[in-house]
Amino acid sequence: MIVDSGRNDGRYELHCHPTFGTVPDPQGACDQLDGQTRWDRDLFAPVPADAQCTMIYGGPERAHVSGTWAGRPVDTDFTRVNGCEMARWNRFSHLLGEPAHPSEG
Secondary structure, three states, X not given: OXXXXXXXXXXXXXXXXXXXXOOOOHHHHHHHHHHHOOOOOXXXXXXXXXXXXXXXXXXOOEEEEEEEEOOEEEEEEEEOOOHHHHHHHHHOHHHHOOOOOHHHO
C-alpha cells in the first residue's frame, strides 16, 4: 500500500492470516477487512460512477492499495473528494489511517 498524503505517508505492507505488517495497526486493519468481506463481492470496488454523493471535500489524502485479498487481485485508489469517497475511506480507516486534521496540515 502506498499512502501519498495525510498522517501515514509512505509505503506499508499488511498480511493477514497470520497478521503482520508495517501499517500502524495490523490486527485492526485485518479485523476491519475480515468484517467486511462477503462471498462474491469486491470489497475494494470503487464508488459506482452513478452514485449520488454529497459534494463535501474531505481533504487531499489519497492512497493506492495493491495486492491480493480473499484470493482476488486488488489495485485501487482512495481519495476523500466527496461524501461517498470519504465513507469508502472510513470503511478502511485501520488500513489507510485517519486523515490529517486541517489545522495540522
